[in-house]
Amino acid sequence: MKWIRRGTDESGLTLVEVLAALVILSVVSLVLTSFFTNALTYAKGNQSKTVMVNLARNALFYMEKQSYEPIHTYFANTTNTAITCPVSGCDANVSQLAEDSSILQQILNPNINNVQYTISVIYQRDMHNDMLNNSDTKNMAEELLPVLVRVEKVNGTASARNAAEVEGYIASERVR
Template sequence: MYRGHKVTEESGFSLVEVVAALVIFSIVTLSLTAFFINSMDYAKGNQNKTVMVNLARNALVYLEKQPFDEIKKYFITDGKYDIKCDLTTGCPPEVSKLVSNASVFNEILNPLVNDVRFKLTIEYQRDLHNSDTMLSSVKQEERNMAQLLFPVNVVVEREDGRSGARNTTEVEGYITSERIR
């Protein structure tokens, strides 16, 4: 049924317009992909940070269940600054005396979580405990309470050699005496 009309108007997109639209769409898609990859890395870092904080709290809870006077003697009388155990050689004898089960404590300080090995160090915060300047400005009741609390800092690090803020964390806490537990 061709009546002799010649079609002069073309409809649709030209090849150049289609290619230009595809290029623009690809650029937008790649930038969004980079955003989602960075978001996944950030979420994984937060997950590792949460794991490390929970490991530090676990170590504090375990240490709090041990004899307070032994821990106090270890830090104050013996003059030690930290508690740590090596995964292969275990806990040193002076650390083994502090806890009821040295092999369990070694696993607490060197845990394996999600196929990642962590290393925990428990540090005595000497500057917060029994500081003359701190204790001179507080009441006698608060000084007595300070004798029943032992400030520590638990440092958690990844053993796989990765560095950065998301691969190390610190949790401050107190080991309390049996008299106030």
């Protein structure tokens, strides 16, 4: 019988090479895990922002459908700069702006997926005055109230991800 003898150039991986490969693989895995965790957090923040933008649009749409004169009169008073309604209930001045104050309370304080939001309809007085003083936009400005609808999480920290704003106009019945 003939024995085949192998040479001294044995091929294979040493223990040091295997350990080095495992360390490199571990570092890459940690970086990828961190990336995916951040991506998940960012996606959840975007989902929350989308909910807030939709709530702002809903509130703007609701306010556009209300009678124009009470809202115009409310904002004509220089001390009134926003329509807000705390969770505890709307005050008498705000309650008269909507046909049904209980619906206004629900619109301005929605609870979506066990997250409480608060909505403010802010009158943009400076923009409106600029429109009224401009001869090109004066006729239009007499029939429109520029507003900014701001939605915030009640228990959220102060950050851009916990608030959303939508601009729009409340139009008189003659324009609708």
